[in-house]
Amino acid sequence: MKETISRNLRIKKTLKHNLQTYSFLLPNLILFTACSLYPVVWTLKYVFYQYGGYGTGKPIFVGIANLARVFRDKVYWESVLHTFTYGFGKVLIIIPLAFFLAFLLNQQKRGNGVTQSIMFLPTIMSSAVMGLVFYLLFNAYNGEVNKYLLESGIISRPVNWLGKDHAMKTLILTAVWGGVGNYMVYFIAGIQQISEDAIESARIDGAGKLQTIWYIIVPMLGPILKIIMMLAITSAFNDITNVMVLTEGGPNNATMVMSLYGYRYFFPISAAEATVPQYGYGAAVSVVSAAIAGVVTVIYLKVSKKLDDIY
Amino acid sequence: MTEAYAQNKKMKKVHLSDKARAALISKWVFLGIMIVFTLYPVIYTVLGSVKTNAELTQGGGFFPSVWHFENYYKAFIQADFTKYTLNSVVVSISVTILAVTTTSLAGFAMARKDFAGKKILLALYMSMMFVSLGSVTLYPIYELLRALKINKTIFALVIALTGGQATNVFLVMGFTKGIPKELDEAAIIDGCSIYGVYSRIILPLSKPILAVVALFSFRNAWNDYITSLIMTISIPKLQTLTVAVVQLKYSVNSAAEWHIMLAGASIAIIPILIVYMFSNKQFIAGLTAGAVKG
Numbered sequence: 001m002k003e004t005i006s007r008n009l010r011i012k013k014t015l016k017h018n019l020q021t022y023s024f025l026l027p028n029l030i031l032f033t034a035c036s037l038y039p040v041v042w043t044l045k046y047v048f049y050q051y052g053g054y055g056t057g058k059p060i061f062v063g064i065a066n067l068a069r070v071f072r073d074k075v076y077w078e079s080v081l082h083t084f085t086y087g088f089g090k091v092l093i094i095i096p097l098a099f100f101l102a103f104l105l106n107q108q109k110r111g112n113g114v115t116q117s118i119m120f121l122p123t124i125m126s127s128a129v130m131g132l133v134f135y136l137l138f139n140a141y142n143g144e145v146n147k148y149l150l151e152s153g154i155i156s157r158p159v160n161w162l163g164k165d166h167a168m169k170t171l172i173l174t175a176v177w178g179g180v181g182n183y184m185v186y187f188i189a190g191i192q193q194i195s196e197d198a199i200e201s202a203r204i205d206g207a208g209k210l211q212t213i214w215y216i217i218v219p220m221l222g223p224i225l226k227i228i229m230m231l232a233i234t235s236a237f238n239d240i241t242n243v244m245v246l247t248e249g250g251p252n253n254a255t256m257v258m259s260l261y262g263y264r265y266f267f268p269i270s271a272a273e274a275t276v277p278q279y280g281y282g283a284a285v286s287v288v289s290a291a292i293a294g295v296v297t298v299i300y301l302k303v304s305k306k307l308d309d310i311y
Numbered sequence: 312m313t314e315a316y317a318q319n320k321k322m323k324k325v326h327l328s329d330k331a332r333a334a335l336i337s338k339w340v341f342l343g344i345m346i347v348f349t350l351y352p353v354i355y356t357v358l359g360s361v362k363t364n365a366e367l368t369q370g371g372g373f374f375p376s377v378w379h380f381e382n383y384y385k386a387f388i389q390a391d392f393t394k395y396t397l398n399s400v401v402v403s404i405s406v407t408i409l410a411v412t413t414t415s416l417a418g419f420a421m422a423r424k425d426f427a428g429k430k431i432l433l434a435l436y437m438s439m440m441f442v443s444l445g446s447v448t449l450y451p452i453y454e455l456l457r458a459l460k461i462n463k464t465i466f467a468l469v470i471a472l473t474g475g476q477a478t479n480v481f482l483v484m485g486f487t488k489g490i491p492k493e494l495d496e497a498a499i500i501d502g503c504s505i506y507g508v509y510s511r512i513i514l515p516l517s518k519p520i521l522a523v524v525a526l527f528s529f530r531n532a533w534n535d536y537i538t539s540l541i542m543t544i545s546i547p548k549l550q551t552l553t554v555a556v557v558q559l560k561y562s563v564n565s566a567a568e569w570h571i572m573l574a575g576a577s578i579a580i581i582p583i584l585i586v587y588m589f590s591n592k593q594f595i596a597g598l599t600a601g602a603v604k605g
Contacts, residue, residue, distance in 0.1 A: 020505050021426040028417035028476060029432075031409075034455060036439040036475030039448030101345065104338055111339075117591040118346055121353065124587050124594060128536030128553045129579045132560055133356050136569055142368035144355065177349065182598065189599040209334075238443055241536050245557055259445045266450045267541060270561060279450065286447045293443065 046283040052276070059280070066284035075253060076285060079261040080292060082168070086243075086257055087236035089172040090179070095232060098180050102187030103213060116188070120181035127178055131245030134174045138162055138246075164254040167247050171255050175242060179235075183228060190224035191217060226304050233300060237293040244269060262286040356580065359573035367569040379570070386574040394548065395555040396578060398465070399533060402551055405469045406532035411525050414476050418483025419513050423495065424505075436477040449541045456542075465549055468542040472532050479524045486520035487513060523597035526590060533583055552579040 022029075047066055051059035070076055101119060105112045122130070137143050138161035146158045161170045194217060202216045218225070240259040243249060248270050249256035260269065265282030268275050359367055360382055362375040386392045420426070421433065452471050456462040461470075490513060498508050539551045550558070556575040559565060565572070587594060 017424075018426050021420050021424040024416045024420035024424075024509070025426075025432075028413040028480060031413060031470065031473055032436065032439070032475040032477065032480075035448075035452055035471060035473070036477060037435065038455060039451040040439070040442055040444060042451035042454075043444055043448060101342075104342065115342055115346065116595065117587075118349055120591065120595055121584075121587065122349060124530055124534075124583055125353070125580050126534035126536065126553050126583075128534070128557050129576045130352060132557055132572060133352050133576055135560065136359075136367075136572065137352060137355065142370075142569075147370050177352070181349070185595050185598050234443070238445060240446055245536070245560075263446050263537075266447050267544075282447055282450075286444045290442065290444050294441075 043283045046280050049280045051279040066281050070284050070288050079256040079258045083257040090175045090236050091232045093176050098183035099187050101184045106188045106191045122178045123182045127242045128245050131242045164251050167255045186228045190221050194220045258289040356576050360577040364570045382570045382574040395552045399552040403532040406472045407525050407529045409473045410528035414479040414483050417480050422484045422487035439477045446537050471538050471542050490516050
């Protein structure tokens with residue numbers, strides 16, 4: 001009798017404890033369910049359906065037809081290729097540049113703090129608004145970039161920076177502008193974790209600046225460099241706003257990246273475009289794209305682990 | 312001998328500082344180029360916002376010949392930017408408040424409490440940090456909000472912009488774990504309930520990390536384009552600044568409105584620039600807090 005009471009009491013107590021705890025979790029849990037969990041489940045479900053959206057009739061189950069279509073879709077695989085070009089272009093420029101800036105700016109010297117703040121500035125500004133500004137700057141006929149290049153005699157005719165030959169390079173350049181400060185800060189945090197003693201003793205042993213970078217700083221940065229590279233790669237796969245505003249994936253899909261390609265089956269890319277949404281197919285495109293990004297990340301982790309073993 | 316030594320030392324010093332000076336000069340030449348590269352688009356935007364359209368499109372000087380502040384008047388009054396600015400302010404502040412309160416509460420519970428389903432919940436949050444389907448998830452969110460009949464209100468935008476917050480919950484959780492547990496226990500002995508422990512002990516002590524969450528939530532909400540675009544697609548009067556500015560690109564006479572576009576762009580970036588001027592150290596420190604500890 002007495003035991004049952006104490007057991008009931010204990011159950012009551014854990015129940016109360018759980019209720020109390022969940023009252024803390026609930027506000028975030030609602031948001032998490034609505035904005036993170038539900039959309040993913042929804043997307044995974046509609047991969048297998050043909051669906052035109054609200055008010056267009058019931059979704060039709062089509063099995064793996066959408067996925068099969070993704071694998072046959074030439075434009076999609078071109079967009080995957082563009083994503084790789086964009087991603088590797090961005091990472092290959094931004095990582096060494098950010099590292100070099102961090103190397104120059106990591107010490108507490110006059111001017112370094114201000115320069116850090118300036119280099120970090122683009123990361124706090126809207127990539128959409130700045131995309132519009134770059135659209136004006138790189139305009140073929142009236143843009144300031146061409147104006148300066150013509151005046152200084154570097155080019156003799158206006159270059160169509162947003163045309164099919166140069167659009168990708170322009171896009172990468174603006175992405176570097178927007179991101180380099182971010183990675184610089186990561187690198188500074190990494191360099192400051194390396195003990196001054198190691199650098200100092202290398203210097204006493206007669207290592208020059210470049211030798212210090214190559215033999216001391218880079219190897220000791222190893223673990224954090226791995227994280228920074230991974231952040232850079234995964235974020236490059238997700239970039240969409242800057243592409244959408246600057247080039248809209250054009251001209252003629254020359255800068256169409258996979259994130260934007262999936263988006264286009266849900267929403268119009270620009271106000272000038274009228275698309276008929278295909279949610280099922282868009283869902284399939286997005287899931288395949290996420291899988292590609294996942295595979296790249298896994299390969300990257302494997303390769304960087306292999307490199308660890310060699311060193 | 313001592314004289315010779317001193318002289319030798321002096322010479323060596325001069326020699327070294329020559330080399331050091333060369334290094335210093337090349338360092339600042341490089342940094343100067345990077346600074347110009349970084350600041351030029353920003354300065355172009357701000358200066359361009361007070362130029363005439365002809366000056367912008369037909370080649371004028373770097374500085375405006377006459378400072379046309381009436382561009383701002385045109386943007387605010389004729390292009391309705393007063394409304395969009397107000398929307399941006401309301402939305403960004405609401406998102407910031409919602410993000411800070413919800414992540415603070417959830418971070419506390421996850422750091423300090425054992426509860427039924429904790430492992431599953433943590434795994435779900437963790438997995439959502441890595442699964443990235445991109446902007447297409449805005450469609451189901453929109454449909455959900457439509458089913459709840461709030462898709463035509465500003466709440467829809469605030470909710471969609473706040474999002475799941477998984478990363479921030481982990482950030483706050485990690486920080487809370489660093490606060491000594493003895494403080495909680497002492498408070499409980501002194502008669503505090505779980506709510507008291509949270510509001511009197513944890514909340515005041517986790518201010519630094521909540522400031523980071525606030526700063527980044529505000530920045531993301533203020534700068535966001537795609538979420539705001541989609542959530543206001545059927546209600547243009549709720550558009551935020553970034554959406555309104557970018558839409559100018561598609562307006563009928565956009566070729567004649569570069570000055571208005573740049574005035575709009577300036578209205579969108581100047582507030583965040585001011586925030587940054589006063590808090591750039593926190594921004595930079597916050598970024599590494601998120602990257603290293605999160």
